[in-house]
Amino acid sequence: MTNEKTPTILTGLLESLGPDCLDRIQNCRLLVVGAGGIGCELLKNLSLSGFRHVEVVDLDTIDVSNLNRQLLFRAKHVGQPKCVVGVAVAKDLSPYADTQMTARHGNVCDNSVFNVQYMEQFDLVLNALDNVTARRRVNRLCLAANVPMMEAGTTGYLGQVQTIYKGVACYECKTQEPPKVYPICTIRSTPSQPVHTIVWAKELYKLLLSPDPSQSMLWEDSQNEELSTYMEAALELRDNNQDPDASEDTKKTTIDRLWKALYADEIQKQLNMDRYKTAEKTPIVLEMPTAAANTQSEWKPMSIWSLTECVYEFRNALMSALEMPEFFDKDDELAMRFVTAAAQLRSMNFHIPLQSYHDTKGIAGNIIPAIATTNAIVAGLQILQVFSLLQAQLANKDNSSKLPPVGTGKYINCLRNATRNGLYLAASPLETPNPQCFVCREQVTVVLTLPTKALQVISFARFVQTIIQQELGFAEPTVYLNQDVLIWEEGNDSDEALRRVNGVKLLQDLPRGGLQHGSVLTVEDFSQDLQVDVRVVVVSDEDFRRQYGKEDDAEEDDDADGFRYHIGGDKPVVGSSAGEDDEAKESSVDNKAAASAVVEDGDDDGVVEIVEDTSDGNKRAMNGATGHESPLKKQKPSEGASTEGGEEVIEIDD
Numbered sequence: 001m002t003n004e005k006t007p008t009i010l011t012g013l014l015e016s017l018g019p020d021c022l023d024r025i026q027n028c029r030l031l032v033v034g035a036g037g038i039g040c041e042l043l044k045n046l047s048l049s050g051f052r053h054v055e056v057v058d059l060d061t062i063d064v065s066n067l068n069r070q071l072l073f074r075a076k077h078v079g080q081p082k083c084v085v086g087v088a089v090a091k092d093l094s095p096y097a098d099t100q101m102t103a104r105h106g107n108v109c110d111n112s113v114f115n116v117q118y119m120e121q122f123d124l125v126l127n128a129l130d131n132v133t134a135r136r137r138v139n140r141l142c143l144a145a146n147v148p149m150m151e152a153g154t155t156g157y158l159g160q161v162q163t164i165y166k167g168v169a170c171y172e173c174k175t176q177e178p179p180k181v182y183p184i185c186t187i188r189s190t191p192s193q194p195v196h197t198i199v200w201a202k203e204l205y206k207l208l209l210s211p212d213p214s215q216s217m218l219w220e221d222s223q224n225e226e227l228s229t230y231m232e233a234a235l236e237l238r239d240n241n242q243d244p245d246a247s248e249d250t251k252k253t254t255i256d257r258l259w260k261a262l263y264a265d266e267i268q269k270q271l272n273m274d275r276y277k278t279a280e281k282t283p284i285v286l287e288m289p290t291a292a293a294n295t296q297s298e299w300k301p302m303s304i305w306s307l308t309e310c311v312y313e314f315r316n317a318l319m320s321a322l323e324m325p326e327f328f329d330k331d332d333e334l335a336m337r338f339v340t341a342a343a344q345l346r347s348m349n350f351h352i353p354l355q356s357y358h359d360t361k362g363i364a365g366n367i368i369p370a371i372a373t374t375n376a377i378v379a380g381l382q383i384l385q386v387f388s389l390l391q392a393q394l395a396n397k398d399n400s401s402k403l404p405p406v407g408t409g410k411y412i413n414c415l416r417n418a419t420r421n422g423l424y425l426a427a428s429p430l431e432t433p434n435p436q437c438f439v440c441r442e443q444v445t446v447v448l449t450l451p452t453k454a455l456q457v458i459s460f461a462r463f464v465q466t467i468i469q470q471e472l473g474f475a476e477p478t479v480y481l482n483q484d485v486l487i488w489e490e491g492n493d494s495d496e497a498l499r500r501v502n503g504v505k506l507l508q509d510l511p512r513g514g515l516q517h518g519s520v521l522t523v524e525d526f527s528q529d530l531q532v533d534v535r536v537v538v539v540s541d542e543d544f545r546r547q548y549g550k551e552d553d554a555e556e557d558d559d560a561d562g563f564r565y566h567i568g569g570d571k572p573v574v575g576s577s578a579g580e581d582d583e584a585k586e587s588s589v590d591n592k593a594a595a596s597a598v599v600e601d602g603d604d605d606g607v608v609e610i611v612e613d614t615s616d617g618n619k620r621a622m623n624g625a626t627g628h629e630s631p632l633k634k635q636k637p638s639e640g641a642s643t644e645g646g647e648e649v650i651e652i653d654d
């Protein structure tokens with residue numbers, strides 16, 4: 001069947017889906033959230049499939065590192081908002097002259113713009129995001145606005161697509177394990193794993209070579225603190241570099257001073273201060289091998305470098321990198337040579353197993369690289385699911401609701417290894433909602449267990465920030481104690497004085513006898529149309545330790561400053577923070593932060609991620625593909641399994 005008016009490119013769709021469905025395609029209003037790897041593919045697909053009303057939200061600008069896989073972007077677009085360029089390029093692909101594609105440069109977590117009313121304009125929302133915080137946010141808004149959404153994510157060769165609407169499992173029905181968090185002091189002073197020294201070396205690179213050294217976690221300000229021994233040499237090296245008259249010899253001498261400060265003097269200083277009195281192994285003060293200066297051995301990316309080789313690489317890579325200072329990029333061999341050498345030397349200081357250049361690169365960069373083909377497959381699957389959703393709506397003849405009949409759609413896994421039947425795509429029916437999920441089920445109670453000590457030392461403001469905002473994902477919470485006492489309010493026209501008064505109170509000092517065993521906190525958030533009861537269980541400190549002790553990481557929750565708690569049931573957990581895993585990305589963080597009013601984002605294909613605590617208490621989250629538990633989750637990492645929730649996150653807590 002053909003239709004004269006149908007552009008040639010759409011005749012195939014017309015034949016397979018029929019004129020009614022094509023009509024719906026042309027008229028339905030779609031929102032795409034994220035214009036990165038998956039988002040670009042989606043925009044291209046939507047345009048070529050005849051969708052004519054598409055809005056795109058993205059907070060980021062185009063980085064040079066995006067160009068290899070975000071197919072709508074070219075070098076000339078670097079620095080421009082992704083959504084603006086994505087929309088302009090995709091629109092040109094449309095067979096219709098009157099296609100309306102709109103770009104919204106902003107953070108979808110910004111409640112003042114992207115709220116339930118905003119979502120209600122759309123017939124369907126397609127997620128192309130890279131972090132749990134934003135995914136949770138869209139999930140909640142869509143549920144509140146009764147708009148179906150299509151969640152998608154990839155991790156290396158693996159990918160998932162999940163259709164979500166009221167009546168089937170939502171994004172938060174499955175618990176997502178929080179990422180591991182290391183406090184900054186581990187990186188700066190007490191490393192114990194290769195990842196710690198590699199992150200440190202990347203920060204050292206930032207301190208020495210990036211445009212703004214104060215962004216490094218090793219940066220120290222002489223105004224505020226006594227400087228570590230390396231700061232003077234680091235600053236001198238930067239000065240040398242800007243001084244056209246500085247000779248090679250001057251630079252070499254400064255590099256050697258820096259080396260000595262980092263690997264000998266600073267360690268010795270800390271030892272003298274008894275910093276490592278209780279350490280299992282006393283750190284070693286390194287001595288520069290005399291042979292190092294001239295020892296150029298063959299290039300050995302796969303083997304462990306000796307002390308002499310490390311010193312040679314440290315000097316040489318730094319000397320060459322000084323000529324072209326820039327942001328760290330794991331694909332820049334010079335930068336990686338420096339980071340490898342710097343990290344291994346520090347590992348020698350702290351008795352940490354050494355890593356080859358190759359392994360260091362794996363940890364410093366992306367162990368699981370973003371794969372353009374997986375993004376393309378996943379975006380293609382999303383479009384197929386959209387077709388099936390539209391068809392189901394048509395068959396249902398129910399025009400009063402945007403929601404399809406329950407059961408429409410599939411959960412699809414994109415696999416690396418074929419199933420027994422030889423399939424690389426495994427589709428399963430959508431699951432029913434988790435009865436414990438307070439996001440899509442009503443009247444669910446979350447059980448919060450606290451040790452007695454928490455009541456005595458934790459302020460209510462910190463409690464709100466850690467438990468209610470970070471853990472439970474409330475954006476603008478209103479909190480009642482035992483049903484009727486209003487103790488906290490946020491959002492437009494909220495009572496700031498109430499926050500001021502109660503925020504500083506310890507939990508035990510809250511009104512009406514404070515928080516205690518059996519207390520119930522009712523938390524509401526109008527911005528997400530959400531409410532939950534939190535039932536407080538208080539146990540002795542000893543019992544808490546016994547039940548949720550440090551030995552059992554899986555059971556333990558705490559925040560960076562040691563506030564310990566345990567949330568029971570299948571509460572949706574978000575990674576507490578997020579960040580960027582290399583300097584190139586950090587440049588884009590600034591743009592993200594600028595565009596973000598409420599919660600910043602992070603992306604999730606880095607295994608090692610640096611997480612920054614934002615000033616308003618909201619943290620940024622990075623996590624794996626979709627947070628949905630994949631049947632492949634138990635595959636070994638080498639087989640391309642998702643690392644979701646398993647990333648190591650370095651938290652900057654100062």
Ligand SMILES: Nc1ncnc2c1ncn2[C@@H]1O[C@H](COP(=O)(O)OP(=O)(O)OP(=O)(O)O)[C@@H](O)[C@H]1O
Pocket residue numbers: 033034035036037038039057058059060061065066082106107108109128129130131134370600601602603604605
């Ligand atoms: N809260 C948010 N609001 C709006 N857009 C977001 C938000 N969080 C993430 N995004 C966008 O989602 C997109 C995700 O795309 P993708 O996973 O390809 O990440 P990327 O940062 O573009 O690339 P990569 O991480 O692979 O280098 C990004 O363009 C990012 O800006």
Ligand SMILES: [Zn+2]
Pocket residue numbers: 169170171172173174433434437438439440441
């Ligand atoms: Zn749910």
